[in-house]
Amino acid sequence: MFCETNSNVSEVVLYTKCPRKVYFASRNETIADDIKKPYIRHLLLKELALSCAEIARSQQEMFPLLQTRVEEIVQEIITIYSDELEHIDENQFKDAVEDVYEVLPAIAANLKSQSDEEMIELITPVEIEPLMHSDKLNLTGAPSAIVFHDNQKIPLLIKTSNAPKQGVWKNDRIPLAAYSMLAEETYGQPVNSAVLFYASQGQARPVRIRPAERREVLNILKRIEKIKNGKMPQAKRGKLCVYCPYEHMCESQGDSLASKFF
Ligand code: SF4
Numbered sequence: 001m002f003c004e005t006n007s008n009v010s011e012v013v014l015y016t017k018c019p020r021k022v023y024f025a026s027r028n029e030t031i032a033d034d035i036k037k038p039y040i041r042h043l044l045l046k047e048l049a050l051s052c053a054e055i056a057r058s059q060q061e062m063f064p065l066l067q068t069r070v071e072e073i074v075q076e077i078i079t080i081y082s083d084e085l086e087h088i089d090e091n092q093f094k095d096a097v098e099d100v101y102e103v104l105p106a107i108a109a110n111l112k113s114q115s116d117e118e119m120i121e122l123i124t125p126v127e128i129e130p131l132m133h134s135d136k137l138n139l140t141g142a143p144s145a146i147v148f149h150d151n152q153k154i155p156l157l158i159k160t161s162n163a164p165k166q167g168v169w170k171n172d173r174i175p176l177a178a179y180s181m182l183a184e185e186t187y188g189q190p191v192n193s194a195v196l197f198y199a200s201q202g203q204a205r206p207v208r209i210r211p212a213e214r215r216e217v218l219n220i221l222k223r224i225e226k227i228k229n230g231k232m233p234q235a236k237r238g239k240l241c242v243y244c245p246y247e248h249m250c251e252s253q254g255d256s257l258a259s260k261f262f
Helices: 009-017 017-028 036-047 054-058 060-081 090-114 115-124 169-189 209-230 238-241 247-253
Strands: 124-126 132-134 139-141 145-149 152-159 193-198 203-208
Touching: 009 017, 009 139, 009 169, 009 209, 017 169, 017 209, 017 247, 036 152, 054 060, 054 090, 054 115, 060 090, 060 115, 090 203, 115 145, 115 203, 124 152, 124 238, 139 169, 145 193, 152 169, 169 193, 169 209, 238 247
Parallel strands: 152 193
Antiparallel strands: 124 145, 132 139, 145 152, 193 203
């Protein structure tokens, strides 16, 4: 077995943001937080993204179809995410829905401009959020969906942040590689590509998974195991620290000499 401790792809993602966040999260240092508008917006767009292939395939005017689908999602979302949205603030919810309506013209335009059969195939879910596990890697995770492309079942990840001009953001390559490695073991087939769907813009980006990214996933898993066993990693201080729920705890820990060499 590659690592003794089971990890989740969500921890790999957290590591790419800041290794020290993995340290606090693994110690159940959870911070109660209100459900805020960006998270509700994210959930709404994620649900919409799962219907985009069907809408693109319909060959009808896309904007009204997207509007109708958002109306349905608004009714369904509390049932789908009943735990997460239990104590939702009504105003935050309304603002999030408005935000989603604002991006519909851009989604419709991009879906229209890219809607050839190959692109539609890349965003057509054949399974949604399948929970996958690898005994070899001691890794678990659920991508947003699995799609079927080039005779392979490949992972699809839905992001609601802005897309780069071309390709995908560097950090997004790591979870895609991790999900590909899980899909390989789950379906017993080689998986050398994945898809990132930037939902707020309706942009699908196919990604070739490179050996360097697979290697990086393995290295991150080894480092996560050390962190879970008690090693405090170095703080990755930056402008995003002000949004970090662990900021207070992190500052009080300082940067030990040992952590600098970790
Ligand atoms: S405050 Fe900054 S350095 Fe500390 S855990 Fe959060 S993101 Fe990392």
